[in-house]
Amino acid sequence: MPFYFMLKGKKIILGITGSIAAYKSAVIVRLLIKAGAEVKVIMTPPATSFIAPLTLSTLSKNDVLFELSENDTWSNHVMLGRWADIMLMAPLTCNTLSSMASGACDNLLMAVYLSATCPVVAAPAMDEDMWLHPSTQKNIATIKSYHNEVIPVNSGELASGLTGQGRMAEPEEIVAWLEEWFKKKVQLTGKKILVSAGPTYEAMDPVRFIGNHSSGKMGIALAEECRSRGADVTLVLGPTVEKVPAGMTVKRVVSASEMYDACTSIFPSVDIAIMCAAVADYTPVTVAPEKIKKSGETLTLELKKTADILKRLGELKKEGQFVAGFALETTNEKEHALKKLQQKNADMIVLNSLKDAGAGFGHDTNKITIFDKQGNEHHFDTRPKSEIAADIINTLINVAHA
Structure with missing residues (x-):
């Protein structure tokens, strides 16, 4: 026996x-x-x-x-x-x-x-x-x-x-x-892990914002999976109504700028960063101090790029640190994910496609493909996000030790 x-x-x-x-x-x-x-x-x-x-x-x-x-x-x-x-x-x-x-x-x-x-x-x-x-x-x-x-x-x-x-x-x-x-x-005992999750809201005025449909479920599931394996987890969380399990440090943010500041300040002290948040790519150049009144048939907003969190972490990454990112795509999914993996100096990219039923924002399930720096592809069919989180962390551990 x-x-x-x-x-x-x-x-x-x-x-x-x-x-x-x-x-x-x-x-x-x-x-x-x-x-x-x-x-x-x-x-x-x-x-x-x-x-x-x-x-x-x-x-x-x-x-x-x-x-x-x-x-x-x-x-x-x-x-x-x-x-x-x-x-x-x-x-x-x-x-x-x-x-x-x-x-x-x-x-x-x-x-x-x-x-x-x-x-x-x-x-x-x-x-x-x-x-x-x-x-x-x-x-x-x-x-x-x-x-x-x-x-x-x-x-x-x-x-x-x-x-x-x-x-x-x-x-x-x-x-x-x-x-x-x-x-x-005990697989991750002693490891410090940063996870980002949820959307960001980019204010237009005190009432309105530009956002997306991210619920934060996938990132929260990843944070919980890491915590359950013994890691010291910090979750940087955008606006969401989802419940966060106990046992981790939670830093709540609203905008892309706040998420950037939080992630870049925490990253130097962690071993692993998993950037799962759906961060806005653009934010209004100016924020109106009062509610914008409806007038005229159109409204023109001037937008500027937000700071690229994943790219910045890739630049800050030191030997021994591991950075994983997410890519939500609608066209040329694999091509865009591989480009992101290289340009952002990430160690692993998790790809979702909005074309896949039961995947992406708001669902309790997900379907993913993981690409790593060694050129490997890891495919996972539609499953509950808690199980997909386990698949991602299992793959991360294997890639990090490869």
């Missing part, structure tokens, strides 16, 4: 629900304990029909819990939810998945899940028709939107006797997934 170095000393809650795949949970517990983890098992009452709590308590060396109270003693779900480094739901049934998506709380496991301050990962187990049902897939998407992770199901022989998708990942696969997850948590 391989030794999972990252699991040593980790505190793990294993939630077991009423599936025939519950028999595999004993192997999961055994592997985690052998890796040096501390495991507490919580079961739904139906799960106890599939595997005996005694078996799991013997393997985990901890009492197995499945009732909110027992012998006049309350199972403190709040403290359980705060105790763990990660909560693993394996197997996750269709019923408990639905409860996770809706927030229903009718057993101890769900009470702990809703109280958990740690990350949660689920390993679904169900028959193929149940797995592929639109309501199940919607619930999977919903719990992912809550920042829960989902370990992909396998294809194979199912309890129904059929063969297809829905089989829970094998215990060894699940434990290996946890090992990789904990590795990622």
